[in-house]
Amino acid sequence: MNQHMNQVDQYISGFPEDVQHILKNVRQLIIDHAPGVEEGFSYGMPAYKSNKRPLIYFAAFKHHLGIYALPSGHAAFAEALSAYTRGKGSVQFPFDQPIPYDLITKMVQFRFLENQQKASQK
DSSP states (O other): OOTTOOHHHHHHHTSOHHHHHHHHHHHHHHHHHSTTOEEEEETTEEEEEETTEEEEEEEEOSSEEEEEOHHHHHHTTHHHHTTSEEOSSOEEEETTSOOOHHHHHHHHHHHHHHHHHHHHTO
């Protein structure tokens, strides 16, 4: 195994190529739309922080991509997410349907702005 691979690289490499492509796309859109984001690994999945606060997590499962934008991120997009299986702070995007990258981008941007606002209130 490549010693220079971090946990997120290792996590992504453990999936079939088609799923790796999706995970790499999600990872890149988080990095692109959350300047200065900190990448880590928590709860067994890629985890991102901005302003020292949780931003978003993602994980691959057998049949879907799980996005965890915390309850506020999901509440803000409840209507757009209504077509998907959801939990309090999670949503499942089935692999047999197009992944809504634009929606995920909006969720990242929302959470990033939310974290910036909370940090500036201190």
